[in-house]
Amino acid sequence: MWSGWSDTREFIIDTQSPYNAIATSPDTAGSIFLVRWSAGNDPDPSSGIVAYDIYKKDSESQNWAIWLSYFQEGLSAFLTSGQHGYTYYFEALAIDSAGNQETRYSISECSTYVDTSWGNVAYPYLPGDINMYNGIWPPECIGSDVTYLVGYFRGVSANQPCYLDDFWASADANGDCNIIGSDVTRLVNYFRGNVSLLYCPDYEPLWLTPDDLPDDAAAGWPNCDIPVINSKVIPTGLDK
Ligand SMILES: [Ca+2]
Ligand SMILES: [Ca+2]
Ligand SMILES: [Ca+2]
Ligand SMILES: [Ca+2]
Numbered sequence: 001m002w003s004g005w006s007d008t009r010e011f012i013i014d015t016q017s018p019y020n021a022i023a024t025s026p027d028t029a030g031s032i033f034l035v036r037w038s039a040g041n042d043p044d045p046s047s048g049i050v051a052y053d054i055y056k057k058d059s060e061s062q063n064w065a066i067w068l069s070y071f072q073e074g075l076s077a078f079l080t081s082g083q084h085g086y087t088y089y090f091e092a093l094a095i096d097s098a099g100n101q102e103t104r105y106s107i108s109e110c111s112t113y114v115d116t117s118w119g120n121v122a123y124p125y126l127p128g129d130i131n132m133y134n135g136i137w138p139p140e141c142i143g144s145d146v147t148y149l150v151g152y153f154r155g156v157s158a159n160q161p162c163y164l165d166d167f168w169a170s171a172d173a174n175g176d177c178n179i180i181g182s183d184v185t186r187l188v189n190y191f192r193g194n195v196s197l198l199y200c201p202d203y204e205p206l207w208l209t210p211d212d213l214p215d216d217a218a219a220g221w222p223n224c225d226i227p228v229i230n231s232k233v234i235p236t237g238l239d240k
Contacts, residue, residue: 014047018094018102021052023109025090026201029082030116032208034175034201036076037109040094040102047097055104059087064106070095076175076198078208082114122206125170126213128187128197132170138213143191149173149184169203177202 021040026033035054042049054077056067067090068077079088089108095101125132130145130152149171171179173186175198189195199205207213 012045014042014045014096014098014100016043016046017100018042018046018049018096021049021092021094021102023054023090023092025079025088025110025112027111028113028115029201030122030204031082031084031114032078032080032122032204033082033112033114034076034078034198035090035110035112037090037092039075040092042094042096047100049094050097051095053093053095053101055091055093055106057089057108058083059085064091074195079112080208082112082116084114084116087111087113122204123169124206125203126207126210127170127175127199127205128173128190129170130187138210140210141190141197146184146187146191149187152179153181153184167200167203169200169205172200172203173197175199175201 018040019042021037023035023037025035037052037054040049051070051072052068052075053066054068054071055064056079057064067079071077082088089111091104091107091109093102093104126139126141128141128145129139130148132139152168152171167177168179171183173183173190174195177200186195186197190197
């Protein structure tokens with residue numbers, strides 16, 4: 001009796017390397033920015049791409065070094081240590097479950113120039129904290145933020161959002177610079193522990209986690225249109 005393909009496939013040995021995982025990042029950013037990469041391809045017979053090595057170099061050292069090793073948590077990560085005047089280069093390498101790694105060329109697939117001077121600003125908001133400051137400090141990203149976000153799509157005012165040039169940055173749970181229904185999905189998954197919250201690179205948050213919050217609310221909060229230069233200049237009322 002012929003047993004079908006599934007038994008046979010278990011004995012296929014994957015000797016071919018994956019290819020075409022390609023990194024992308026903003027041309028210019030502040031000290032924190034998001035690096036993304038594409039999933040890549042693994043030719044048949046494929047054992048499946050399971051992880052990525054991301055290499056990085058900066059304009060100072062010009063030496064490639066591993067930044068993320070065997071990274072399995074998605075197709076993006078924040079670089080949080082950007083220094084002014086440096087350009088950061090990235091190369092993404094896919095790894096299949098047989099251990100084959102994409103060929104490393106040591107050629108940058110993208111680069112980001114870090115400019116922390118005036119004009120490259122961070123804004124006081126917490127990603128995912130949809131209702132933002134509502135009289136209680138510190139604000140939190142908790143389950144009720146889903147309610148606020150759903151309410152927003154129903155046309156109900158969601159308390160006091162962080163409002164930047166008509167863009168509601170705190171509600172952009174997946175960091176694609178749009179506020180659409182899928183942000184609700186992303187936020188729900190966040191509370192289930194499945195994903196992390198992202199942010200629009202154009203509106204870099206000053207606070208990424210509740211631990212980063214200052215002790216007291218700003219006098220002008222929640223008027224988030226106060227630009228903050230890379231955490232160095234703090235709005236009145238926050239300098240404690
Ligand atoms: Ca393979
Ligand atoms: Ca690559
Ligand atoms: Ca909240
Ligand atoms: Ca979004």
